[in-house]
Amino acid sequence: AQSVTQLDSQVPVFEEAPVELRCNYSSSVSVYLFWYVQYPNQGLQLLLKYLSGSTLVKGINGFEAEFNKSQTSFHLRKPSVHISDTAEYFCAVTQGWSGNTPLVFGKGTRLSVIA
């Protein structure tokens, strides 16, 4: 079975400062990893994904994440945050290539950007 641990439930950070949101996963097989962002009362928007290849993945809105197999981590980073980045961020994992395998989510990290 897969699981995802997001180590920080809340991360406050000042505007224009860098941020890292941590995510660790457990799985006995190869996995595919995702980061999603959720704004209040909305669905989820994909930030980036790791399927294979380069371990450094670049996404939208200036976010990037690095897949580290030995540490089973997929931490999300942004060098300079904006007020508009304030939202809930979810790390997710799936091990299925086909369309009938759901994503398993972490508990989320609330990023609060302070002016």
Place this chain on the structure above:
Amino acid sequence: GAVVSQHPSWVICKSGTSVKIECRSLDFQATTMFWYRQFPKQSLMLMATSNEGSKATYEQGVEKDKFLINHASLTLSTLTVTSAHPEDSSFYICSAREGATGKDTEAFFGQGTRLTVV
């Protein structure tokens, strides 16, 4: 990217009534859709996997008689909350993956439905 449309975005209903939530894949066919429930400030919990033309697969602890799922076509799945009670109030989100042929593993999400039972 692909679009998943969920309707309604919010609904208020009286205790004891039933509410139907629709989830449509607008530009792709989804043989499988997923229904999640999200409590305030918590993560998404998978409720069930909806399979086109067959019965849904429910996660442990989810009452299948209470949360009826129908996946009548390749682009539509519905979740009906029957005899709703205040504890059913939550944010429900559907998801579909366009990966039936291995083309892509990205999951697309509906906008979510905020259900409030009074």
